[in-house]
Amino acid sequence: MAHYDCDVAVIGAGTAGISAERKARGEGAKTLLIDPYFNGTTCATVGCMPSKLLIAASDAMAAVRGAGAFGIKAEGKVDGPAVLERVRRFRDEFAGGVRASFDRLPEDVPLRGRARFTAPGELETDQGDTVSAKAVVVATGSAPAIPGPFKDFGDLILTNESIFELKDLPDSMGVIGAGAIGVELAQAMARLGVRVELYDMGHTIAGMPAETGGVLRDLLALEFNLHMGVTPEAEQVKKGVRITYEGHEAEFERLLIAAGRPPNLDGLDLEKSGMAFDEDGRPVVNPDCLQCTDVPVFMAGDVNGVRPLLHEASDEGAIAGYNAAHFPDIRRTDRKTALAITFTRPSAAIVGILPSNDNDLVTGRADFSNQGRSRVEDRAGGMIRVHADRKTGKLVGADLCLPDGEHIAHQMAWIIGLGIDAGAAKDLPFYHPTIEEGVKSAFRDLCAAIEAGVHWTTDEGSPPGV
Numbered sequence: 026m027a028h029y030d031c032d033v034a035v036i037g038a039g040t041a042g043i044s045a046e047r048k049a050r051g052e053g054a055k056t057l058l059i060d061p062y063f064n065g066t067t068c069a070t071v072g073c074m075p076s077k078l079l080i081a082a083s084d085a086m087a088a089v090r091g092a093g094a095f096g097i098k099a100e101g102k103v104d105g106p107a108v109l110e111r112v113r114r115f116r117d118e119f120a121g122g123v124r125a126s127f128d129r130l131p132e133d134v135p136l137r138g139r140a141r142f143t144a145p146g147e148l149e150t151d152q153g154d155t156v157s158a159k160a161v162v163v164a165t166g167s168a169p170a171i172p173g174p175f176k177d178f179g180d181l182i183l184t185n186e187s188i189f190e191l192k193d194l195p196d197s198m199g200v201i202g203a204g205a206i207g208v209e210l211a212q213a214m215a216r217l218g219v220r221v222e223l224y225d226m227g228h229t230i231a232g233m234p235a236e237t238g239g240v241l242r243d244l245l246a247l248e249f250n251l252h253m254g255v256t257p258e259a260e261q262v263k264k265g266v267r268i269t270y271e272g273h274e275a276e277f278e279r280l281l282i283a284a285g286r287p288p289n290l291d292g293l294d295l296e297k298s299g300m301a302f303d304e305d306g307r308p309v310v311n312p313d314c315l316q317c318t319d320v321p322v323f324m325a326g327d328v329n330g331v332r333p334l335l336h337e338a339s340d341e342g343a344i345a346g347y348n349a350a351h352f353p354d355i356r357r358t359d360r361k362t363a364l365a366i367t368f369t370r371p372s373a374a375i376v377g378i379l380p381s382n383d384n385d386l387v388t389g390r391a392d393f394s395n396q397g398r399s400r401v402e403d404r405a406g407g408m409i410r411v412h413a414d415r416k417t418g419k420l421v422g423a424d425l426c427l428p429d430g431e432h433i434a435h436q437m438a439w440i441i442g443l444g445i446d447a448g449a450a451k452d453l454p455f456y457h458p459t460i461e462e463g464v465k466s467a468f469r470d471l472c473a474a475i476e477a478g479v480h481w482t483t484d485e486g487s488p489p490g491v
Contacts, residue, residue: 041326044342207283377422389471
């Protein structure tokens with residue numbers, strides 16, 4: 026047991042915590058990075074990277090099954106243990122790189138333990154160490170939620186933190202939750218030959234708006250069954266878990282719970298930090314500077330619930346670390362264009378601001394069910410909506426489910442971030458034939474809705490197959 030004095034203590038060594046400590050130390054602060062495991066980031070160990078490895082394997086199998094559309098006879102067999110071994114092997118390389126970065130930290134920075142507040146600016150770990158800090162960054166991330174009815178099924182239950190440890194693919198898998206994690210893993214498993222059915226109490230797919238979400242739902246339903254707006258009940262049976270609702274019954278070898286990832290706040294004793302809480306008991310965090318009310322405590326990454334995504338966690342760590350190092354001189358920043366991608370096939374994304382009762386936006390649409398390049402590649406299907414301010418014509422948002430949608434979403438985020446209006450976006454170069462070319466149709470539709478003028482050099486026709 027020892028006592029430590031520092032300028033900035035960072036609780037949690039995930040993406041946001043690593044970034045916060047690095048930024049604060051770079052600003053001249055004496056730092057501590059406190060974590061019970063130093064095991065690597067959620068993305069590297071149980072999130073982004075292993076899930077994309079599984080999706081990559083499923084893409085390969087889907088390509089084999091779809092080869093007949095091109096006049097190519099192909100046969101493939103999924104080797105479940107080999108698929109999962111590759112996932113873990115690459116996953117361990119990615120996570121190992123993060124762990125190696127901890128070894129390069131100054132020796133007085135890492136402190137192993139689980140920290141909690143004992144008073145404003147005062148911490149204690151479960152190892153008995155105490156810390157006095159001028160400012161604290163809380164970056165403890167999030168963890169999968171397992172609703173009450175599913176808590177008593179032991180290892181029949183999977184989450185994103187356990188599914189990649191399977192030694193072989195299950196014969197069947199029920200999925201609870203139609204968020205990004207649920208639909209990504211459901212489709213990947215289905216493409217690898219697992220019988221999959223997905224259940225959700227709501228009607229929203231991957232957080233998408235109703236129109237594009239409905240298109241995504243219909244495309245996913247071609248590969249596995251989705252039961253939306255239902256309240257499933259579960260019971261353990263001899264060979265796994267039985268799911269029932271309103272006359273429906275199905276049995277599964279395993280059950281994946283993808284019902285959200287609430288922030289890791291338990292055990293922090295935040296009420297002793299001096300921060301304020303909202304009516305639901307959540308910490309009040311300013312998204313522009315990440316300060317908790319007016320105290321020298323900052324929250325970054327998934328734990329604050331503002332934008333629970335890796336690239337946002339990295340930015341938030343830097344913002345929180347800088348402000349913690351310079352407290353009480355707080356700097357506020359305009360956040361980058363919001364960007365959230367779900368890696369289904371087609372991939373789905375929400376970019377920027379969507380229409381609501383709080384704004385006056387105009388929407389343009391393009392249907393990809395007959396888009397030329399998509400048909401060439403036997404990937405036709407999907408939709409994009411683009412949104413602009415009615416008065417200025419400036420692009421402010423988009424939602425989409427498209428072939429290569431993850432790339433289109435980035436391009437939309439860049440266009441929005443640069444402040445380009447609908448007319449200028451429409452007149453950007455679009456090569457033929459490409460997936461991107463289909464987006465031009467949405468810009469045209471938007472320009473027509475806001476009555477944007479046509480530049481004299483612009484051909485309002487379309488090449489064949491757009």
